[in-house]
Amino acid sequence: MSDEKEKELEQSAEPKSEEAAPAEAAPAEATPAAAEATPKPAAESAPSAPAAPAVDPEREAKLKAAAEARAARAAAKAAAEAGGEAPAAAAPAGAGGEVDPEKAAKIAAAAEARAARAAAKAAAEGGEAAPAEPKPPSPKQPQLDEAAALIRASVAEDAIEEAYINELNDHMPTLVIRADRLVEACRLLKTRTGQDYTYLRNVSGVDYETHLEVVYHLVSLNSKNELAVKVKTNREQPGIPSVVPVWETANWNEREIYDLLGIDFPGHPDLRRIMMPDDWVGHPLRKDYVPLDPEV
Amino acid sequence: MIRTEELLLNVGPQHPSTHGVFRIIVKLDGEVITEATPVMGYLHRGTEKLAEDLNYTQIIPYTDRMDYVSAMTTNYVLCHGVEKMMGLEVPERAEFMRLIVMELQRIASHLVWWGTYLLDIGAMSPFLFAFRDREIIINLFNELCGARLTYNYMRVGGVKWDAPVGWIDKVREFIPYMESKLDEYHRLVSGNEIFLARIRGVGAYDAQTAIDYGLSGANLRSTGVDWDLRKAKPYSIYNRFEFDVPLGKNGDCYDRYLIRLEEIRQSLRILKQAVEQFPSSGDVMGKVPRVIRPPAGELYVGIESPRGEIGVHIVSKGKAEPYRLKFRRPSFVNLQILPKLLVGETMTNLITILGGIDIVVGEVDC
Incomplete structure (x- = not known):
């Protein structure tokens, strides 16, 4: 214990x-x-x-x-x-x-x-x-395997860095995809029958101090299946291809992440700050953020 | 020939029909909008950053101030997320209290929308009626938690205060009253020709566009997409109650109007069942560890607020404070479609369309 x-x-x-x-x-x-x-x-x-x-x-x-x-x-x-x-x-x-x-x-x-x-x-x-007893496979395992197999077959063998079930979140199937393969993979997840993740619920950026990460929470309105897609990037020159061509709703979400975490989204139609003033220095949601002017 | 020149017009940030500090810059050709650029951030308080230094109970008051027209649902989503992460059980009576306040809140929120929307369009008296009836709900909440707007009512594991004696009876009395008033609203406004001329067919989009833009709530359902998280991804005890999800088909402001009014009726239906089944006794707070420390990991969960899907993404490192807390705010996401809808519309329709989306700026800016 x-x-x-x-x-x-x-x-x-x-x-x-x-x-x-x-x-x-x-x-x-x-x-x-x-x-x-x-x-x-x-x-x-x-x-x-x-x-x-x-x-x-x-x-x-x-x-x-x-x-x-x-x-x-x-x-x-x-x-x-x-x-x-x-x-x-x-x-x-x-x-x-x-x-x-x-x-x-x-x-x-x-x-x-x-x-x-x-x-x-x-x-x-x-x-x-009785720790020897193997854990029963997650009910969402087939869903994860199917999505992972599709991306491996149709995008690239090495497109997926990691695929796991997030048990804490109702067994959410989670894929960690390489940044340069993201848009292709997302397009497949959205359009291919059996995947059908047409609805992008949420986009979050997280600063893990060792790296930055963007999480896309997808849901299919037909099958009600959920999927989380994660992309990692470095902290020095962070950049993740924009998924706006796939889901229009990513537009302001990516702007918000750019504004608060400083991640660049090449391919975004209008990447500007959205919450902070245009002349703001720094990205407040970074863990090491220090205000330029402590009086503010 | 009349020569027209392009005009740059600034609407807001202090403009009564934006219901908060929201600014939109429009390019006009005559009276027709050729381009619209929303400018946000005037109410940005950095809630997500502040939350990283607070423990979970301390964050709840901050959620009140995001969607201040519907604080109960925002309260709920945070508590619900943490409870799911920790696998906490919520007592039956607390679940009922939560459900009742959330549905009352949905009615109150739609009443605010109904009143102010008509006020924007030019009808004064519906505003007074809506606020008269909303006052009853606000008073009920006031009795419950001593606040009229920022309730800070829910806690991880239950609710802070039990219903005072006779409170449930007051809710029971409110239901038939509100039903009769709803019919009155329809008689007063819904068939009015001037009103119909202003909103029918205005700001229309199809289901595909709505899904692409990630719209939720009445904005999505007005196109006929049957997606209400209370049914699609049931949370709390919603699966025990019978109610319908009203759908539109034209995706215009009129459909959104009808859906919101119908949602009031459906909420009353849920409330009617809930007050009948309300447990006569029991705790309103579950067994919760003194310090709330969700296990390391992450979770996203969304619920149906009056404005659409409000979600919370919690990243925990097993500490008492969240490592990262991200709110998916329906107003923020729904507002994205505004520039697209405005192109080719007249200035008067700007107010109609913006009002039809139903935003709360506290939630847009977070």
Whole structure:
């Protein structure tokens, strides 16, 4: 387990213990399985996992069962409260009757959330315990392969520097294309059936300090498939061919990137600053940007 | 023969019908525009640069000030992006609150557009009606978060404040009221001959052009392209509700007008279902780590704002501040088609076409 995970645990430690309190107070008549695994041991076992990577599957199952049992008990209790207490409380004040079902529902919801979290945790631990198991291929993998194969076959074998799935972004297929092949490749992606990326959603420029990068987010209005195309360029003489001939919408987007990051777009019909004044010095979104006049 | 000379005319940056500090330089031959050059940046505040030194919660108020007519949707897109990156769960009640405020916001935004658009064209009273009705929504938001325009309402993992007692009932009462007023709007304006003469067939383009220019929202749908991100790429809990996406076919200002008014009706439809299904209890804030640190990586996500696709591209290095934050602003992208539409049009149509695109300059300049 990584440091990050530990940090996360630290951060979320307080809210967790708050939550755990009602659950711990309730189970006096706990079953043996549940008693063995109250929420606390489950949380504490996490940091110790690196020492003993092989987590006992039996224990896992028990943990899961315990979490389920706890949730069920809490739900039952909530139901009992709602059913049994509401009529009693109705006597002193009308308001009491209104509050109780709400409270009961809240408890039930909390129990459900707790159970879900415990299950998720058990699942996560299970995943880490068995690293040998290969990751299932992304559902978007065929889409990426198809686009990459098309460009390799029709543009150039070396047109693609990298092709990967960005899992963080709903498994977004991502292609890193060489700058000098960009326009050709984009034209193919737009016009070829099966690709059909007619709509350019967004163009972003990013300064990675070692290099600059432009990202094109494409979507097909028919198949609803998404694709990200990236192009890298150096920081000293940055230049990426303009894709305005392919998608008209790149026009102002490229002007904005030129203005704020200083990337040249040869082939652009009207490359001028768009946000900053025409006589501005420097490109503000560069990481090493220093204003010419610090007073401004 | 009358000799005409080319005239260079400067419109803006301070011009009432540009709804902000936006400038356009037009070349005129008589009354006909031969060339138009938009000049932007008067409201550029460098939000994207500022965001690189702020943590995610601190950026939310900045998003209020981008599309200040529809701050709730801009709030949402940032929170939604971060939640997706971190894989956070948003409680049910918070999702409902978000959906309700976003749809109310869509109505409020379209009302502002409707009122000011007609004001630009020369009708004064619709403006007063629109702002009278919008005031109800603004008051609802005021009750919710104490602000009338820059709400700063959403947070990563939920919303900041729960609905006060009776708030949902006020929303429920608003729905039939607004429906009746919408019919009134149609009776008052939509069939008016002077109005029709001003906007029918003006600023028309076809679907292919709209897609090439990356237009979104009513600007795209007026050409008949069925692309609403609430349906095409469902986010939040929109897939639980029934609503239609109104489409045009001529791609002119009149179609855009009708679509926006119909979108108010569809938003009311969503709201009606949402207030019925609104969970009676539950948290409005999910379990979120104290310091919000999305994992290293990047993500782009877009949602449907009243003006079109508003998107956020987050590049994270695993720190509390974004490494790079780029907003895809629908007003900025939609405005690109303006110079093309204006060539060959008269000066009076400049106002009609610009108004029809529906821009917010705070969002154009970011």
